[in-house]
Amino acid sequence: MRHSEFCERLSIEHSTLSIWMEQGWVVPAKNDGRGEFHDADVARGLLILDLSETMGVNHEGIDVIMALVDQVHGLRSKLQALTDAIRDQDEQVQRQILQSLERSS
Amino acid sequence: MANDPYETLGVAKNATQKEIQSAYRKLAKKLHPDLNPGDKNAEDRFKEASAAYALLGDEEKRARFDKGEIDATGAEQAARNYYKEYAATPGADTRYQSTSGFSDFGEADDIFSSFFSRRGHGQTHARGRDLHFAMEVDFLEAVNGAKKQITLPDRTTLDLQIPPGTQDGQPLRLRGKGEPGPGGGPAGDALIEVHVRPHPIFTRDGDDIRIEMPISLREAILGGKVLVPTISGNVTLTLPPNSSTGKTLRLKGKGVTKRGGGSGDQYITVKVILPDPADPDLAAFATSWSAGEAQNPRRAWGG
Secondary structure, eight states: OOHHHHHHHHTOOHHHHHHHHHHTSSOOEEETTEEEOOHHHHHHHHHHHIIIIISOOOHHHHHHHHHHHHHHHHHHHHHHHHHHHHHTSOHHHHHHHHHHHHHHO | OOSOHHHHHTOOTTOOHHHHHHHHHHHHHHHOTTTSTTOHHHHHHHHHHHHHHHHHSSHHHHHHHHTTSSOGGGGOOOOOOOHHHHHTSTTOOOSSOOOGGGTTTTSSOOTTHHHHHOOSSOOSSOOOOOEEEEEEEOHHHHHHOEEEEEEOTTSOEEEEEEOTTOOTTOEEEETTOSSOOGGGOOOOOEEEEEEEOOOSSOEEETTEEEEEEEEEHHHHHHOEEEEEEETTEEEEEEEOSSOOTTOEEEETTOSOBOTTSOBOOEEEEEEEEOOSSOOHHHHHHHHHOHHHHHOOTTGGGTO
16 A cells, blocks of 8 residues: 555554654565555554554654564564474474473573 | 453542543553564453443543443444564565564574574575585583684684584584675675594583593592592592492583583593502402402393
8 A cells, every 4th residue: 555545544644654664663565666555564553553642652662662572573483483393393303302491491 | 341341441430531541551551462462361451451441531431331321342342453463474574573683592603593593584685605614623622612713715814703512513603704795795604614523531422521530449449539520620529439330420510501501410430440560469358358259240140
């Protein structure tokens, strides 16, 4: 979707979107050289609105939170991939990994 | 939603609008699904709190609810897709995902480091090729960690940190020290395969160290204090009396430092060495030692 539709769906001003993009909180996906937003960006926008309006978090706080949220998702996806990879192994290998985890925790 | 919205937000029936708002804010900060990805309980509670707030946060709706004109279910909200649902979809675009939090996982370079620190973004320029090298290090350098310098074929030198606990054959990765990438792409990595020279005393068994310790017949029979080499220097060990060859003692925490913290142990297997040359007094004693004749260490063989 174009910028105008994105703003409409979130009921925000264009100037607000400009700030979000400057801060890097939302980044349009590149498609044929034109930036466009997806549903994921709308959901991200809703989170930013929840933070600023519902929870009263200021700009600095949102900056910190979005960076951490992105790290958590990076971490979760790696952990998921790792867990899936372990599940693909022989049962004995799985058991060894479990033992090793229990020893280190 | 069957629960009392006042109870859900944890406020009194006569709470002011401001109190209701701040109670909801507090809950939202703690329970927002995007701040608790994967926590189903937090999400359910957040939905309940949001529904309660949609009702009580609106003065008009709250008044009608208090009069019994509408019930709590009248305030159910439309379903919403949270950001986490997009972020967690396999194969979803990873514009936002950051794996910078793993950069320290890659320090102890192993086959997983590239998995953890790979960027989600598609790299626009091809990476340069990795360069492979091999080097030998001493057993103690590998076990305790060391700083080494290697000279590359083009005569440049590279400082190399051998992490404590490095295993024989383990590759160390020096990021960006390989060939430069074509067209301004990132440089490849230098991969250095470490070969650990064997040690005359120590052998490595995972995170544990094993040694065979020769002891005299007198020490074997009477026990006593012996000085034992470990990878971090000598320590004094008390040998119990009557220690046969093959008896194994453990020095806890004297093994190899584990990557996740802690250390393995050192195991000491004793080996009784008879005097050389033979002592005629000892032979005389053994001849006259009647209990010695009755001892049969091969009883288990049925002999």
